[in-house]
Amino acid sequence: GVRQAGKKVQDLVVKYSLEEEPVLLTGETGVGKNHIAALIHRYSGRKGKFVIVDTPNIDANLFESKLFGHKKGAFTDAKFAKTGLVEEAKKGTLFLDEITEVPLFIQAKLLRFLDTRKFYTLGESTEKEADVRIIAATNKKLRAAVEEKEFRQDLYYRLNVLEIKIPPLRERKEDIEQLVLQNEILLRGKEIGPGFWDVF
Secondary structure, three states, X not given: OHHHHHHHHHHHHHHHHOOOOOEEEEOOOOOXXXXXXXXXXXXXXXXXXXXXXXXXXXXXXXHHHHHHOEOOOOOOOOOOOEOOHHHHOOOOEEXXXXXXXXXXXXXXXXXXXXXXXXXXXXXXXXXXXXXXXEEXXXXXXXXXXXXXXXXXXXXXXXXXXXXXXXXXXXXXXXXXXXXXXXXHHXXXXXXXXXXXXXXX
């Protein structure tokens, strides 16, 4: 039942962390996909950084330079060169939050990077290479997005190799206590009163 749901996620986190293929995390907003992605990176033993791509908050026009970087003068506002998130995640893990928000033309470049580990920095003519593990997350039905032509089918298949469905907290109540205790600092010194846990 409830306890099984959380246990199954934990088992998959440990198992998948040792793989190289992309991991796809699915589940409602707020189920802790960032936390799970960070755990996979930690267990993977990869030496590089854990880098988050906060997809919904990136301007579509700046997406390519954000991911792959740009050289000085690559476009009007490129006053200096900038390293992309892909390069920052070298030998580490790149976590693409809300993958459906990635613009279609960038999805093609992402697919190419997944297949070859190679990419172009904006304004450069020579390719770069980076060993990066990809974790993607979505709160939407990716298959439906593919049918609506909002998401590339080939990228969907490439990302959906190792999937972890994260059940909502209401189905894994044993995790609530841990989450509250981890975030106790947010209570700003308020005490957790008697009977608090009984509500769950």
